[in-house]
Amino acid sequence: MSKPRQLHLGAFMRPVSIHTGAWRYPGAYPDANFNFNHLRKFAQTLERGKFDAFFMADHLAVLNMPIDALKRSHTVTSFEPFTLLSALAGATERIGLVATASTTFDAPYHVARRFASLDHISGGRAGWNIVTTSNPDAALNFGLDDHMEHDERYRRAREFYDVVTGLWDSFADDAFVRDVTSGLFFDPSRMHVLDHKGKYYSVRGPLNIARPVQGWPVIVQAGASEAGKQLAAETAEVIFAAHNSLADGQRFYADVKGRLDKLGRARDSLKILPGALVVVGDTVEEAREKRAKVDSLVDYANAIASLSIALGHDASKFDPDGPLPDIPESNASKSGRERAIALAKRDNLTVRQLAQRLGGFGGFAFVGTPKTIADEMEEWLVSEGSDGFNLMFPFLPAGLDDFVDKVVPELQRRGLFRREYEGPTLRDHLGLARPSNRFFAPA
Amino acid sequence: MSKPRQLHLGAFMRPVSIHTGAWRYPGAYPDANFNFNHLRKFAQTLERGKFDAFFMADHLAVLNMPIDALKRSHTVTSFEPFTLLSALAGATERIGLVATASTTFDAPYHVARRFASLDHISGGRAGWNIVTTSNPDAALNFGLDDHMEHDERYRRAREFYDVVTGLWDSFADDAFVRDVTSGLFFDPSRMHVLDHKGKYYSVRGPLNIARPVQGWPVIVQAGASEAGKQLAAETAEVIFAAHNSLADGQRFYADVKGRLDKLGRARDSLKILPGALVVVGDTVEEAREKRAKVDSLVDYANAIASLSIALGHDASKFDPDGPLPDIPESNASKSGRERAIALAKRDNLTVRQLAQRLGGFGGFAFVGTPKTIADEMEEWLVSEGSDGFNLMFPFLPAGLDDFVDKVVPELQRRGLFRREYEGPTLRDHLGLARPSNRFFAPA
Numbered sequence: 001m002s003k004p005r006q007l008h009l010g011a012f013m014r015p016v017s018i019h020t021g022a023w024r025y026p027g028a029y030p031d032a033n034f035n036f037n038h039l040r041k042f043a044q045t046l047e048r049g050k051f052d053a054f055f056m057a058d059h060l061a062v063l064n065m066p067i068d069a070l071k072r073s074h075t076v077t078s079f080e081p082f083t084l085l086s087a088l089a090g091a092t093e094r095i096g097l098v099a100t101a102s103t104t105f106d107a108p109y110h111v112a113r114r115f116a117s118l119d120h121i122s123g124g125r126a127g128w129n130i131v132t133t134s135n136p137d138a139a140l141n142f143g144l145d146d147h148m149e150h151d152e153r154y155r156r157a158r159e160f161y162d163v164v165t166g167l168w169d170s171f172a173d174d175a176f177v178r179d180v181t182s183g184l185f186f187d188p189s190r191m192h193v194l195d196h197k198g199k200y201y202s203v204r205g206p207l208n209i210a211r212p213v214q215g216w217p218v219i220v221q222a223g224a225s226e227a228g229k230q231l232a233a234e235t236a237e238v239i240f241a242a243h244n245s246l247a248d249g250q251r252f253y254a255d256v257k258g259r260l261d262k263l264g265r266a267r268d269s270l271k272i273l274p275g276a277l278v279v280v281g282d283t284v285e286e287a288r289e290k291r292a293k294v295d296s297l298v299d300y301a302n303a304i305a306s307l308s309i310a311l312g313h314d315a316s317k318f319d320p321d322g323p324l325p326d327i328p329e330s331n332a333s334k335s336g337r338e339r340a341i342a343l344a345k346r347d348n349l350t351v352r353q354l355a356q357r358l359g360g361f362g363g364f365a366f367v368g369t370p371k372t373i374a375d376e377m378e379e380w381l382v383s384e385g386s387d388g389f390n391l392m393f394p395f396l397p398a399g400l401d402d403f404v405d406k407v408v409p410e411l412q413r414r415g416l417f418r419r420e421y422e423g424p425t426l427r428d429h430l431g432l433a434r435p436s437n438r439f440f441a442p443a
Numbered sequence: 444m445s446k447p448r449q450l451h452l453g454a455f456m457r458p459v460s461i462h463t464g465a466w467r468y469p470g471a472y473p474d475a476n477f478n479f480n481h482l483r484k485f486a487q488t489l490e491r492g493k494f495d496a497f498f499m500a501d502h503l504a505v506l507n508m509p510i511d512a513l514k515r516s517h518t519v520t521s522f523e524p525f526t527l528l529s530a531l532a533g534a535t536e537r538i539g540l541v542a543t544a545s546t547t548f549d550a551p552y553h554v555a556r557r558f559a560s561l562d563h564i565s566g567g568r569a570g571w572n573i574v575t576t577s578n579p580d581a582a583l584n585f586g587l588d589d590h591m592e593h594d595e596r597y598r599r600a601r602e603f604y605d606v607v608t609g610l611w612d613s614f615a616d617d618a619f620v621r622d623v624t625s626g627l628f629f630d631p632s633r634m635h636v637l638d639h640k641g642k643y644y645s646v647r648g649p650l651n652i653a654r655p656v657q658g659w660p661v662i663v664q665a666g667a668s669e670a671g672k673q674l675a676a677e678t679a680e681v682i683f684a685a686h687n688s689l690a691d692g693q694r695f696y697a698d699v700k701g702r703l704d705k706l707g708r709a710r711d712s713l714k715i716l717p718g719a720l721v722v723v724g725d726t727v728e729e730a731r732e733k734r735a736k737v738d739s740l741v742d743y744a745n746a747i748a749s750l751s752i753a754l755g756h757d758a759s760k761f762d763p764d765g766p767l768p769d770i771p772e773s774n775a776s777k778s779g780r781e782r783a784i785a786l787a788k789r790d791n792l793t794v795r796q797l798a799q800r801l802g803g804f805g806g807f808a809f810v811g812t813p814k815t816i817a818d819e820m821e822e823w824l825v826s827e828g829s830d831g832f833n834l835m836f837p838f839l840p841a842g843l844d845d846f847v848d849k850v851v852p853e854l855q856r857r858g859l860f861r862r863e864y865e866g867p868t869l870r871d872h873l874g875l876a877r878p879s880n881r882f883f884a885p886a
Contacts, residue, residue: 023621023628030621034653036564040533060552062651071631077614077652078561083529090483090533109503110549110585117523121479121530140647141552171520178466178473183742185473188514204583208505209520210477238490246530299626373576 496539
């Protein structure tokens with residue numbers, strides 16, 4: 001009897017949580033942005049739960065929001081991903097470590113070196129979440145007045161990826177002979193000078209570090225645009241997606257896996273992991289109460305401003321504790337407006353609750369008991385909505401502890417999720433092959 | 444009775460050692476460039492020895508040497524400093540962590556963030572070794588065909604430093620009030636937008652991380668040129684110097700401390716730590732034998748090529764096992780030539796031994812017993828040759844273990860070196876004040 005398809009689980013982390021109300025939740029750590037001990041504990045809990053990877057969210061600027069919203073947001077600061085994940089590498093044994101790095105605001109030689117170094121330090125657990133950085137405030141921190149347009153960013157990203165992976169292949173896996181007797185440290189015929197001269201980058205190489213333990217760190221992307229999906233189909237091994245429903249997930253899954261077919265790539269060489277908030281209770285009611293509680297900690301003035309933008313209509317005049325009234329058509333994005341209206345209806349939310357829901361975390365969520373959450377996850381997996389999830393926790397540490405202590409065992413009982421790591425590397429966890437070296441056949 | 448002046452000790456590290464023959468020494472770890480476990484052990488040993496800091500050497504390219512020399516050199520690869528030191532932060536408690544970062548090939552926003560993050564992760568143990576990167580091969584890895592000229596590099600370095608330190612001051616130390624009840628995470632009046640527009644850099648800010656634990660990570664420099672010394676006097680808190688003798692050290696010490704006087708800086712606000720190889724034996728003879736042994740592991744063909752360059756004369760025709768013959772004048776650098784001749788005479792070296800000495804590590808060295816080494820270090824300290832040393836070990840782990848187990852206790856007995864760390868931060872170890880924030884007075 002063959003094993004059922006296996007779930008892959010990442011944790012998409014900010015130090016306090018993705019949810020903007022989380023720092024005020026009872027038992028939360030409001031100082032997690034500055035206190036590494038909390039992050040070490042979270043990573044160790046995720047490793048106890050056999051997660052595939054710890055994904056570190058990142059931004060290259062203080063988030064662009066009005067100061068009255070910003071001053072209430074724990075997202076104003078964070079740790080820098082390379083330093084944080086390297087420190088976590090020293091505090092964990094098995095869990096994968098995925099760092100976000102921008103192709104628009106960093107140099108390929110630095111990025112190639114840092115990921116190779118993290119991969120060596122961690123024994124093969126590094127992953128690179130490739131982002132092209134669309135935040136115009138980031139451009140201003142890197143000497144650019146105008147942010148680069150979308151297609152240009154993606155063309156640069158593709159060349160950047162080619163350079164980085166080429167640099168990782170600078171040395172054959174067997175280049176370093178280290179023959180103490182003869183004094184030969186490495187075989188120069190097993191070193192390749194890249195000498196890349198492209199449209200955007202000119203990089204000679206070789207990289208001054210051995211080939212990563214994994215050959216290449218795992219390549220992760222989150223692009224949802226046409227250019228993003230195509231870049232992912234050509235290069236990614238994990239996609240961090242964002243969907244509103246299983247049906248959305250299935251459409252995306254079929255689209256991207258179809259692109260793999262056309263490119264001659266095996267379907268299981270790319271794992272699709274939609275983001276999902278997960279809120280666990282002993283009853284569905286308790287889970288909903290926890291979510292309502294953390295939502296209620298989102299500042300109302302900011303939340304109503306967000307709702308007004310979503311609706312294209314000033315919501316501050318509505319009765320906060322009444323239902324969402326009918327609203328005339330407007331110029332607002334139709335999808336955002338329809339989504340807000342549907343959400344209010346589905347969950348029977350007051351204006352206040354709807355505003356705080358959208359202001360806290362408006363994306364897809366699993367809210368229920370270990371059994372209902374495992375049921376839903378299983379349905380996504382079986383019906384080809386995803387290969388797993390990149391989970392977010394509504395508050396820390398309790399929201400994470402609940403998932404690891406209650407939902408993971410249920411997934412394990414169903415045979416959907418590992419009970420032990422089967423190998424040492426992130427590629428092993430994800431079931432991804434080690435890439436061959438483009439310049440050297442194995443010896 | 445006041446305490447005598449205290450020595451400050453850094454360890455200037457490459458994974459295998461600075462000495463090019465070290466990887467072949469009995470008991471050495473030829474795989475240290477790829478094996479983090481060895482580096483963790485070295486850092487923990489240095490911490491046991493109460494060292495002020497672990498300094499990570501760095502280069503932004505494979506070292507520029509003929510391939511026949513390169514293939515015999517363990518310096519061809521290494522770990523990347525931010526990732527390595529962050530991992531070491533997780534494996535140590537007290538020792539300072541100094542990373543080399545280039546002002547020519549990186550962006551000030553990245554550098555400011557990474558050091559701030561390392562400082563938070565390590566509880567205030569980060570230091571920035573500012574280098575301007577003179578290696579032309581590095582330029583080719585970063586898209587530049589011509590390397591920048593020396594003075595231009597230093598002008599950029601000064602502006603880069605101003606931007607980085609300005610970004611570190613983005614938030615007052617008390618900005619993050621984190622008031623769970625009111626929902627105020629930080630006080631926006633305690634955040635400063637840098638908005639730097641200079642000759643070389645345009646950086647808006649603020650930095651998206653809180654002010655470092657130390658205010659600023661400790662500023663380290665190694666410049667020995669006129670521009671380098673002046674930049675150091677204006678900005679550095681530690682100078683990593685290179686001298687050939689105590690007399691050289693005294694001249695440099697008087698020069699730099701005199702510059703501080705002119706700038707109105709306190710003399711003890713900048714510590715001068717010359718680099719020194721340290722080889723410990725139970726007898727002076729044994730120490731010399733250890734050094735001769737590790738020198739003998741340097742490839743002779745490469746060594747003789749180095750000697751020929753130093754002498755400006757083809758040394759390959761000399762009898763390897765005879766004394767250095769008289770050599771006619773040449774166009775070679777007079778100082779290099781005179782130094783080689785003086786070294787051969789002082790230590791009574793054959794041609795082979797002289798070549799391998801220069802090829803292994805040609806700089807200043809302490810070679811002797813715990814007592815003679817402590818005597819020499821004390822003389823440097825007392826006679827204002829330095830404020831301590833940035834030590835290098837001829838081979839690892841034994842060369843490091845010998846120093847920590849035998850020389851450190853002798854220095855402690857003399858009251859010249861701490862028996863315990865007195866505070867948690869690198870500034871505490873070095874006796875350096877925490878910089879005030881240029882934008883905010885203390886609350």
